[in-house]
Amino acid sequence: KDTVKIAYIGPLTGGVSANGIGGRNSADLAVRLKNQDPNAKYKYELVAADDECKPNVGVQVATKIASDSSIIAGVTHYCSAVAMSTVDVYHKFGLPVMVWGAVLPEITYGNDYKEVHRVNGTMINQNEVAAKFLTGLGYKRWVIIHDTTDYGKGHNKYFSQFLTKNGGQILGTFGVTADQQDFTAELTKIKELKPEVVYFGGLTPIGIRIRTQMDRLGIKAVFEGTSGIKSDAYIEGLGKLSEGSLSFIEGAPWEKLPGGLGFIAKYNQQKYPDAPEAYGPFAYTAANLIMDAIEKAGPDRKKVMAVLNNTQNVETIIGKVSFDDHRQNVVPLISKYVAQDGKWVVWEDSLYAKGQRKLGQ
Amino acid sequence: MPFDIFLQYLLNGLMLGVIYAIVAVGFTLYFGVLDVIKFSHGDILMVGAFAGLTTYIGIAGTFESPWLQLLVLVFISLSVAAFLGAVIARYLILPLQKAPPINTLLVTLMLGLALREMVRLFYPNGSNPKPFPRLLPTDGIALGEFTLRSDSLILLATGIITIIAVQRLITKSKIGLAIRAVAQDSETARIMGINFHQIVLITFMLGSALAALAGLMNGLYYNEVNFSMGLLLGVIGFSAAVVGGLGNFYGAIVGGFLFAALQTVGAVLFPAIMPSVPSAYKDVFAFTMIIIIMGLKPTGLISEKSSERV
């Protein structure tokens, strides 16, 4: 068999490296499984690189990967700013890539590059559901905390839009930095505002801090997070306090799909020291889509790109994947999760949905 | 602003301030001996916190009383940090003694990076935040919107007592005298019979233990620790030490509380006064104020007494 190289790029060092390493392991898992498949035409090799979640480093490694003609395609980027900075590079070099974690809409919609695909949904989809869902449950008064990265700011923007549309009221908006430790000043102000729901647009680390400090100050509001906190680390980091936190993520709930359960079983089999984290399944899916395309079209960037462009209704562990005219996966479904008894549980199956427990207690 | 809310802000500010101040005291200590910014201070703090956490996991179930657990945890964490401090002094600081002092900055910077990366990579699941045990009693009183829990009080008292103790140690004790002598003129200090190497080692052990204590306090207060917690705390601690006035422990306290106040004001009051400015500008506000203060008081709030003459 010929060896074909595909690339993985994500943050392997720095503050969000847990996600990057989880994604890397997931993509690696896909490659290993493919290499065990006797029917596969090629032997695959994953070239992993670290973008540090920094745009300039991203451009550097993207150039390195894209200018290496032995690499056929890439599973790229968790951080939106990095993805934004590298799409031009991929376009210039004609390297087909599939974004596996960055959620900013502009990555796919801001250009018309045939090279750039995305398996995960954008923050638009997520927030539409998030806003409708809780206003539907009868909540009225919100406070928004978001981190000032593109992720948090984007979430704030879309959530605010959808929330006002759905009749929710925003009492206050607080931007916090991603490395902030202390939120008591903001939270005291929030306590004074007496919201019913605290919406948090940001990632696990500060999500944990904010939730803990809410408790310290005795704030008893519903904690509504985004995809950024849907991680085991969130539950582990909070213990009992995680109970009743909400999170939303694009795609079908892979825990409930047969492929998803298989994924996690095989992941555990490989004994990776770190968890796949929330976006691991997307990286896994992206790697598989790419390898399938190579199987179909051969190791040729242009041909692989053409196959990827036309991906429609492909069954994956995150549900059906179909790309629209901007090669953005049209995510049919947003999954809602609630933390219950130390686990993320799909809302519909939870005691909360059944009315046996109440949020924000 | 309602009084209860105001009290809450005050308490928040005090807690934050005392943690900053302890970090700042560590910097003050190092400025003394090395005359250089020790950029790994924050990371030692983090290592101290993780050492405490590990100890807790290790002794889980061995002791009934949380107080006893706490004692063991503090003891081990401080010892680990002190040992680490001694190793750093011996193998990184003393060998560079003859090089320009700023080179120590680079070494400690790299050391901090290495420590951070080691925890991230080798501590089990180290890149994610860890819950820190609640070992202090959490009962408290509520006064309207104001909640005062006893753990806050204990931490506040510990912090202030520690700072005063260090201050006394440095200004009143023999060892403190030796530390200052080494700082000002290491050669002459030796001529006075002071064991230079030993003093550098002791200073580093003391400073590192202090960092570990700050790390533990941080963990006990926020009930969460993570591998990058030292980064920002380090920068803020440094800022507090400098803005307060170097070489002065009261300066560290003043700087610590000032910084906490700036952040609180920046996050809440400032946007309230100027509604067009969102709270996200708080750091911009705090650091702008720092620059302005430095312009007005170039040697810190509690000015260093000038000993320079011609």
Next chain:
Amino acid sequence: MNSAKSKILEASNLTMRFGGVTALDSLNLHVNEGEVLGLLGPNGSGKTTFFNVITGLYRATAGNVSFRGQDLTDASAQEVYLHAITRTFQRSRLSLPLTVFDNIAIGDNRRLNTGLFFNLFARDQFEKEYDRVVEQVRALLLTFNPQLAAKIFEPVASLPMIDRRRIEICRALISEPDLLLLDEPSAGMTHDETAEVMNDILQVRSKIKPFTIILIEHEMGLIQRMTERCIVLNYGKKIAEGTYDEIVSNREVQVAYLGQE
């Protein structure tokens, strides 16, 4: 010597306080054009402080200083230098990593062209000026110590104390000052060495112009030989003034300074 004795420097009611310490206490004194004035006094009587106030390093708490009729009370150190007043320091203040040449050349700062264009781009012209300064420094060093002249491009750090003092004096002389302030130039030197250095200074003085000197010294032999007039300070006040013979026979000076009962 000019017997009309026009005053070159005048201090009136000069006061300098540091917290509780009054280092200069309503001091009135003047210096005549072209003379060598000895400034004496017990340790801590304010001699160095007087230099520091004149040269703009300290701002006087009260009183005035005028130089050739111009008010220098609030002048910055840089302005004072531009009035052609230079000095040496009681504790040597040389930049140790820099060469002998560098340390002396900066003394002629007033005449060096520090324009950006000249220095960065007009290297030919710069080289000409550089050659001139090297010659000047070398000539000066040759007067003081020919061996030192050979070390002109060596860093000062490796030189013994006495050479460092010489360099400091050269730095103060190279700009051909009108008023030279010497703060204990003999400290740490043997009699011979002191005599030699003083002779060298006088030699330079005779070569360029009869500039005025204020000399702070505890070495009475030197005072006797060098000065035409002396002023004695104690606790920041003038306690005596006159020729060497006059002040050594002053009772107050004997008790407070010379230690003769």
Next chain:
Amino acid sequence: MKLLISTFIVFLIYCILLLGAENQVEVGALVAVAFVASLVGKKLGFMDRLAIAVSQHSSFPAIASVVGVLIMMAVFHNSHFALLMLATVLIYAIVCLGLNIQFGYVGIVNFAGAAFFGIGSYTAAVLATHTAVPHLLVLFIAATISALIGSILIYPVLRTRGHYAALVTIAFGILFRNFLEVNDTLGGPQGLKIPPLTIFGWNLSEGIQVGGIELSFYIPYLLIALILLVATFRITRNLERSWIGLSMDMVRTDEIAASTFGVNIAHWKIVAFTLGNFVAGLAGALYGMMTAYVAPNNFTFADSLILVSIVILGGIGNPWGIIPAAAIVVILPEKLQFIQEYRFLLYAIVVILILLFRPDGLLPRRIRNYFPGKKAGEQE
């Protein structure tokens, strides 16, 4: 001279191998070779001999470096990544030459280097996107803006010293990045795209064909970086070897003695600070255009520290030290990509080891020699 040329050739081959090295074995072997070679070289007194040879042919290193870069450019004419790295090294070297004026000469440690670099990039982004200003001019406007914004800090920087001054620049560095992130007019956290450099209507980001050979679009950037580096290097060198350098050294080593001899402390601090920021902005603008993207995350406090590290690692005050130091700091982490998440750990350890072996930096500053080559003749 023979010694020099052979050293140059060996070194050049080493650089080419290192830049081209892909896998762990190659990189590991090359790093090990460098370590062993430097140890053996020290033992055999090779460095001393080299130093003597260099002092006899003082213009050799400069010419050799330029020729070396050109040769590497030719070797890697169509491998984009190697050229990108090479150009990055040169650009970092330019910024650090600027910081060196501030830090090495007048003694202001600028912990906001990345901020001024960033101001250059952002200015380039705004001007190149929204105006028709010719791009070469954009570089200089960006540099000027960087210097102008720096002048906000002049008052506190002049009043403070040592750690107090360090705090001023640290605060500015952090503030700058935070401001970019929360303020949406400049793209907020996502940053901005920068159009590629266009000179006389020629878009530099399009590949070039010369005589049928495909050349990387990074070559023009590399050439511009090289020209700017040579220019800044010359200027820094002339600056150091002039009355200005002397005045600045006096300001750094003894402000009191300096002011007593008429040195205008404030003036030289302002000149150095402004010049340094100008250079940083210039490099930032070029870097921005080359990578075509700016975002706040490129200009964190950590990045400023990296810049300061280069100056220290090279040997404070010596412009020659900056070039190898920039190469190490830029290329080493990149070449360590194969160890993925472990690369920063290893990088930190390597830098610590270098400092333990060379406590004064790679090439410590030597005493000033206004006209090298001339001294020997004059002295005797």
Next chain:
Amino acid sequence: MALLEIDHINTAYDRIDVLEDVSIKVERGQITCILGANGAGKSTLIRSILGLTPANRGKIIFNGADITHLPTHRIIGQGIACVPEGRRVFPRMTVDENLSVGAYLVGDQKVIQERRDRVKTLFPRLAERANQLAGTMSGGEQAMLAIGRSLMSSPELLIFDEPSLGLSPLFVKENFKIIKEINEMSTTVLLVEQNVRQTLAIAHCGYVIAKGQVVAQGSASELAENSEVQAAYFG
């Protein structure tokens, strides 16, 4: 046996030899002086004794023990104190604190207080300025402080490197008187001075160093007559 015996030592800074084959004996209970022109190597000799710039050949014996390669603080611990060249007071400490550092190796607080009082009677200016930062003192005041500081430990051997530098005539006299008194209270003194006349007046014996070598030695009166000394100091 002599209290301090320096036995054929060589000392160098960065490979440049400064002392060559120097041998000196300091007899118990005496004042031994070292004379020599500038840059002769007197301070270097002291640095070698104190272990600051250790000798690279030869031996230094104090009280019968070889101290050549001991670290400085251990050497001091054997009972040596020193007024270093250039005074070297701790600039950001007060006068009182400087005195305390001088008594670093003394345990008893009462003894420290007694000695502090004695120093302050010897130098009233130090009493006046007990809380002034040493760095802001005048040159002569710092000299007084450095001398006072060295008296705080009660050493067997006191080494002075040009202690009267910068002192007014009154205090120069005072200073020599103090040295003599200290010596009479059974402290051995090694004195480096430029003030030859007064030095020879109180010293028992001495050495003359020139270019890093001992060129003459003898009792004080012999030295006063010696041609080397005449040449070096009296022209």
